[in-house]
Amino acid sequence: MNAPAATLAQVFRRHALPIALAMLLLFTTLAAGTGLLALAGHFLTAAALAGGLAAGFNFFAPSAGIRALTFARIVSRYGEKLFGHDVTLRLARDLRLWFFARALPLAPLGLGRERIGDLLSRLVGDIDAADGLLVRALGPLIALLALAVLVVAASAAALPPVGAWMALVSLALGGLVPLAATLGARDTERRRAESRSALRQSLQESLEGAADLVALAAVDARMDAIDAHAQTLAHRERRLQRRLSAASLLHASIVALALPALLWLLLRAHHAGEISTPVAAALLFAGIALFEAAAGIGLAWQSLRAARASLQRLRAIAGAAPPVRDPDAPVTLPAVGALRLESVGFAWRGAAPRRVLDSVDLMLVPGQRIAIAGDSGAGKSSLMALLLRLRDPDAGRIRYGGIDLRQAAQADWHRHVAWLPQDAPVFAGSVRENLRMGDPGADDARLWDALGRVRLDDAVRALPGRLDAWIGESGSSLSGGQSRRLALARALLRDAPVLLLDEPTEGLDTDTAHALLRDLADACAGRSLLMISHDALPDGVVHVHYRLMAGRLHPLPPP
Incomplete structure (x- = not known):
């Protein structure tokens, strides 16, 4: 109680380095996977055109690149899972400590109006959602953005029209898919969190008062109330799943239109002699890898909204000013006195x-x-x-x-x-x-x-x-x-x-x-x-x- 409790931003900054490393490893995994697919497409196409073991065709450099990218993807994916899970668990620990440190001074009187089930829900459910803010939400979004910039830049260097088309499709995926995932969903995450909290409250209070419920023959009525809370939560979860499904459908629709157009641009450029067949294959497979990686953008965006709603619920309790503060220069009390x-x-x-x-x-x-x-x-x-x-x-x-x-x-x-x-x-x-x-x-x-x-x-x-x-x-x-x-x-x-x-x-x-x-x-x-x-x-x-x-x-x- 002598030192002021850390702010929420300080809790996240304490883990800035492992969070950044997890994000970097996630980007490396995506980039290595995209590079692997593009290089494999280039290699297989070039090998097919060279006619197997034709003289003058270099098999070793591309195959070495494929092995290097495969190894890099395996290592980065393992490291990303390792560091990502580690920092998430450490962040969850520190968030709970932060919540306790902020809430305990309020507990004797200031939390008397709060229901235990709701506090438990914030301590468990909301922190579980909030601890993935950077690794499960912002991390994938930032990694996808970096991958899109990399693929667009490489495509533009090889063929500017293809780079422009990649940029346009990336903007459509990055703007329209999250919009579909959150359309008409204002305050939905807050209401979902409240529904989870209400169900936990009802269950917790029912377990604590089980003997009284049996004695008063009120078990059936209480079960009906629990069912009502469960139905409300299930309804909101179904609405969330419908929005995520709509976002996935929109993603698939955009990709279904984007790939034929990309193929047409590549065939047109190849016919005009602007690019070779292996390069066209590499660009096509790079686009496929980018569009596939973007399939998780709707879920990442929803996780971001859920984490923000949970952080708001945590701040509503732990962000309250303590009723009593220490002076800047405290006076030492005597050992014994009146x-x-x-x-x-x-x-x-x-x-x-x-x-x-x-x-x-x-x-x-x-x-x-x-x-x-x-x-x-x-x-x-x-x-x-x-x-x-x-x-x-x-x-x-x-x-x-x-x-x-x-x-x-x-x-x-x-x-x-x-x-x-x-x-x-x-x-x-x-x-x-x-x-x-x-x-x-x-x-x-x-x-x-x-x-x-x-x-x-x-x-x-x-x-x-x-x-x-x-x-x-x-x-x-x-x-x-x-x-x-x-x-x-x-x-x-x-x-x-x-x-x-x-x-x-x-x-x-x-x-x-x-x-x-x-x-x-x-x-x-x-x-x-x-x-x-x-x-x-x-x-x-x-x-x-x-x-x-x-x-x-x-x-x-x-x-």
Whole structure:
């Protein structure tokens, strides 16, 4: 978070050299194939006219050229596939890293309005389309353009009318075929991407809510909705295929007219004595090779449009400005200090701005434990967002050790904070792997100490493998209370002076919740604790209890 995330252009520029090499190899493959066909036509025609092994006919130079072009085509094609696939995979990797780096600062709050299925679609489908922008789309188009220039120039040098005709046909193929592939297809690629995303969303949400769908007898209705999304996507895919088929038909039609005309020009020139028979054959086969290579222009153009649409969808998420930025010259925060909110005000922006905090004052000194309660929508989560510096206050300031958090780097402040969210995830993996997310360098002694402080050590020792015991996805092999305790142990391993908890007992029964809170008070061991909780708290868990109402904090009397 200290360095700004790379721009999308920088991601592509990072791979400029292998991309250029892949394009060069693709052009070399096309040029070698075209040269091979032209030279073979010249050689076979000349050999036939020479009458087999007639004296004076040089068989060796053309055959050596054919072997050289064949070898060059094999090597360049292998290299193009090798470098092309390699750079595509590397580009896909870096695009996903770029997307994560840009989206993660927005994730806690800014992505809350986005559906998980849509984000997954952008991360998978759109990046798969975007990573081929240069190799699968622009690469073939640029290579075809270079091949056309080469063939036109060679044809014009041998016979200017043929060069002019080659240029005219190339312009027709390069202009009319892409037009047929995209005619009436404005925003089609964007709608195709949206259809793919809608289908993925529906499938993903259906799998997550499968138990509820069965319990509510809503499976058939959900399947109908999935079928509707699938039909919409299939309809748009068929329209795309029809346009590509139309482009292929137009290409074939142009070539069907161009080749007889090219043959007529060559026969006319040969009859007039302007070119020899072998040269005429070479020009004919060069034209055939060029027209055949141009058959992929419609697909390359469609891939270009798909990649552009996918890049726009990625930018719509990852291109958003982060809500909080680091100062140019950040101030270093002290190791320990008091956390103080001074007349803090905050409102969520939107069509109808909603002010949730108004002149909030709060002091959390080292070692103090504070709880804040409030009704749903009172602003508790907004207060926590400010304390985590996911947003900056609209009015007032938040200081730590006397320093305004806006003067410090976000990474510096986050090192001072251990956070346990309301839905703290337990990841599929071992106990050790889950705990070390709090401190990657923690040894076994520290891990057992953290488990002991939340009274989970005996339960872990009873597991097969102990610290290496496998935990299912979302902690499926643990009880709800054990999952919360494991997440709390992970937070305690951060060894941060400030511990922020958001509804740590949500969903737990009263006895389990009270036991966890009592253990939490003991586990803090001198740390500052600020907890958001609407539950009744056991005696001695916190020193001060507030209620958030009408945007302000009101102290509650001790129980």
